[in-house]
Amino acid sequence: MSEVAQHYPPGQHPDMPPPAGQRGVLLWLRTNLFSSWINTLMTIVAVYLLYKIVPPLLDWAVLDAVMNAANRDECRQLGSGACWAFINDRFSILVYGFYPAAERWRVDMSFILLCLALVPVLFDHVPFRKPGLIFSCVYPLIAGWLLLGGFGLQPVGTDEFGGMMLNTVVGVTGIAFSLPLGILLALGRQSHLPIVKSCSVCFIEFIRGVPLITLLFVASTMLNYFLPPGTTFDLLLRVLIMVTLFSSGYIAEVVRGGLQAIPKGQYEAADSMGLKYWQSMRLIVLPQALKISIPGIVNTFIGLFKDTTLVLIIGLLDVLGIGKSSLADAQWNGLSNEIYVSIALFFFIFCFGMSRYSIYLEKKLDKGYKR
Amino acid sequence: MGEVNAAESKTPVASAAGDDDLIEIIGMHKWYGDFHVLKDINLRVKRGERIVICGPSGSGKSTMIRCINRLEEHQKGQIIVDGIELTNDLKQIDAIRREVGMVFQHFNLFPHLTVLDNCTLGPIWVRQTPKAEAEATAMEYLSKVKIPEQAHKYPGQLSGGQQQRVAIARSLCMNPRIMLFDEPTSALDPEMIKEVLDTMVSLAETGMTMLCVTHEMGFARTVADRVIFMDGGEIIEENEPEEFFGNPQHDRTKLFLSQILGH
Numbered sequence: 165m166s167e168v169a170q171h172y173p174p175g176q177h178p179d180m181p182p183p184a185g186q187r188g189v190l191l192w193l194r195t196n197l198f199s200s201w202i203n204t205l206m207t208i209v210a211v212y213l214l215y216k217i218v219p220p221l222l223d224w225a226v227l228d229a230v231m232n233a234a235n236r237d238e239c240r241q242l243g244s245g246a247c248w249a250f251i252n253d254r255f256s257i258l259v260y261g262f263y264p265a266a267e268r269w270r271v272d273m274s275f276i277l278l279c280l281a282l283v284p285v286l287f288d289h290v291p292f293r294k295p296g297l298i299f300s301c302v303y304p305l306i307a308g309w310l311l312l313g314g315f316g317l318q319p320v321g322t323d324e325f326g327g328m329m330l331n332t333v334v335g336v337t338g339i340a341f342s343l344p345l346g347i348l349l350a351l352g353r354q355s356h357l358p359i360v361k362s363c364s365v366c367f368i369e370f371i372r373g374v375p376l377i378t379l380l381f382v383a384s385t386m387l388n389y390f391l392p393p394g395t396t397f398d399l400l401l402r403v404l405i406m407v408t409l410f411s412s413g414y415i416a417e418v419v420r421g422g423l424q425a426i427p428k429g430q431y432e433a434a435d436s437m438g439l440k441y442w443q444s445m446r447l448i449v450l451p452q453a454l455k456i457s458i459p460g461i462v463n464t465f466i467g468l469f470k471d472t473t474l475v476l477i478i479g480l481l482d483v484l485g486i487g488k489s490s491l492a493d494a495q496w497n498g499l500s501n502e503i504y505v506s507i508a509l510f511f512f513i514f515c516f517g518m519s520r521y522s523i524y525l526e527k528k529l530d531k532g533y534k535r
Numbered sequence: 536m537g538e539v540n541a542a543e544s545k546t547p548v549a550s551a552a553g554d555d556d557l558i559e560i561i562g563m564h565k566w567y568g569d570f571h572v573l574k575d576i577n578l579r580v581k582r583g584e585r586i587v588i589c590g591p592s593g594s595g596k597s598t599m600i601r602c603i604n605r606l607e608e609h610q611k612g613q614i615i616v617d618g619i620e621l622t623n624d625l626k627q628i629d630a631i632r633r634e635v636g637m638v639f640q641h642f643n644l645f646p647h648l649t650v651l652d653n654c655t656l657g658p659i660w661v662r663q664t665p666k667a668e669a670e671a672t673a674m675e676y677l678s679k680v681k682i683p684e685q686a687h688k689y690p691g692q693l694s695g696g697q698q699q700r701v702a703i704a705r706s707l708c709m710n711p712r713i714m715l716f717d718e719p720t721s722a723l724d725p726e727m728i729k730e731v732l733d734t735m736v737s738l739a740e741t742g743m744t745m746l747c748v749t750h751e752m753g754f755a756r757t758v759a760d761r762v763i764f765m766d767g768g769e770i771i772e773e774n775e776p777e778e779f780f781g782n783p784q785h786d787r788t789k790l791f792l793s794q795i796l797g798h
């Protein structure tokens with residue numbers, strides 16, 4: 165074509181589209197799927213595996229699945245796929261545990277409020293952010309009131325908590341309190357004050373050296389030896405404290421890694437301006453250190469959330485515990501796939517959400533730094 | 536020049552040489568472990584004086600000016616800044632740091648804040664200036680260092696010379712009485728050195744008290760009231776620029792000058 169050969173006077177050259185084959189779907193396919201023979205081979209193998217796995221899975225989970233049935237045998241007659249009727253039947257106990265049926269709206273309510281409270285914390289360009297943050301700060305009190313009752317609501321004991329609600333309570337509490345505690349521990353470990361420093365180091369090393377299960381056992385049994393006789397100390401509360409302490413030890417180490425990546429010059433610039441210690445931490449050092457630590461922090465949170473299933477061992481019935489005991493029901497015998505797939509899905513949704521959020525946050529914070 | 540006494544440091548020390556001295560360093564020593572890095576430093580800086588400090592690498596220049604705002608601690612002798620003696624008293628340290636601006640070799644801008652936020656941070660949090668006022672002042676100083684249009688960019692998006700000028704503006708926003716410069720141009724490419732030096736020359740013309748560690752001898756000639764030569768942790772020679780460059784007294788000064796001006 166003449167267009168290609170044409171010459172323009174200097175400074176007059178128009179913007180042109182790239183030549184054909186250098187853009188669009190074909191280019192994408194060529195560079196991403198068929199760029200070399202190894203790549204081509206892997207593409208073919210991957211397509212074959214997808215073909216082998218996806219349709220049967222779809223059949224099992226959706227097409228041949230049974231949503232409504234009275235028991236297992238009826239399920240089997242209606243379809244060869246998954247018996248979601250079982251989950252349907254057990255749904256409320258999987259979600260709410262033994263929370264009194266008439267009071268379950270309180271659990272729903274606190275979950276909805278939790279989502280509302282998270283919005284101003286997680287995103288910074290939302291309307292009413294300032295009042296929203298105040299709400300987020302008082303949310304733990306509201307949630308505690310809603311879930312436990314008292315002050316006009318019928319009291320519900322923590323031994324009636326269970327199912328996904330129990331996992332969420334333990335996970336969210338652990339996450340919310342272990343982050344600030346972990347940051348304080350990390351700062352303590354860097355401190356020039358010898359007592360603060362050695363206390364932080366001892367605590368972190370102890371936590372990291374002991375399995376969570378051990379701590380939970382300590383929470384459920386041994387604490388009674390240390391407490392004065394006759395004190396009652398709610399089991400769930402002990403678990404919450406142990407889980408929070410446990411993950412704060414890990415958060416502290418992750419944050420310390422971030423702190424160490426901050427050049428000395430940043431501290432010196434902050435000092436030479438006359439900023440006080442807490443000011444320079446809050447305004448200069450932590451924003452940068454936490455940004456670097458995001459992947460590690462979220463990793464710890466995801467681990468913590470999944471570890472909430474360990475409360476099963478000290479006799480609290482979380483979603484996994486309730487799922488397991490449902491399997492013993494004679495009417496629904498042997499439907500473990502359905503139960504475990506559902507529980508896996510529950511955890512996956514939360515953990516995947518956290519993971520995506522951390523990626524969003526990293527991207528957002530990255531903008532300023534890069535050229 | 537005895538040990539620093541906490542009781543006498545509470546009251547501002549009246550200097551013998553009159554109120555004109557902004558900085559007084561009397562018989563100051565410093566050690567890093569066993570290494571005697573600063574030896575018997577005596578220095579008086581008058582209000583509005585511009586001092587250039589030079590000397591071979593490792594001679595203790597940085598350490599000396601970093602002692603003035605307590606980024607480094609001295610172990611013996613006295614440092615009195617604007618009538619306040621530097622001791623372990625955090626209040627006095629903060630009071631001095633508010634009055635002393637510092638510009639570093641590697642700029643040390645805060646990468647997570649915009650240029651404007653870098654400049655307003657100190658005034659807002661240390662001087663409790665209202666935000667709008669702090670921003671107006673910051674824009675004024677950014678104009679003085681000739682980069683007002685970069686105010687909303689991040690430091691990582693600027694050239695080295697621009698970053699150093701932001702660093703200078705950031706220090707000036709605190710309205711300091713003294714400015715310390717620690718080799719402000721030695722991390723810069725040659726074509727950027729001039730823009731930073733020009734900024735420093737115009738700052739000198741405003742009558743700012745300046746202590747500047749630099750190897751830019753042209754700058755020293757035009758701007759300095761006094762040039763100080765350090766070697767091995769001691770002040771070897773101290774003179775007006777013309778005398779210093781034209782008629783150096785000490786052998787080590789001659790050697791240093793021949794090396795630095797020789798090529």
Ligand SMILES: Nc1ncnc2c1ncn2[C@@H]1O[C@H](COP(=O)(O)OP(=O)(O)OP(=O)(O)O)[C@@H](O)[C@H]1O
Nearest residue numbers: 567570572590591592593594595596597598599718
């Ligand atoms: N934190 C430290 N610990 C131990 N020794 C140090 C420390 N900082 C500096 N020194 C030593 O003190 C001496 C003086 O260092 P200083 O940085 O003041 O030199 P300088 O004159 O600024 O040199 P340059 O021109 O290279 O910047 C050097 O020998 C250096 O190795």
Ligand SMILES: [Mg+2]
Nearest residue numbers: 596597598718
């Ligand atoms: Mg130096």
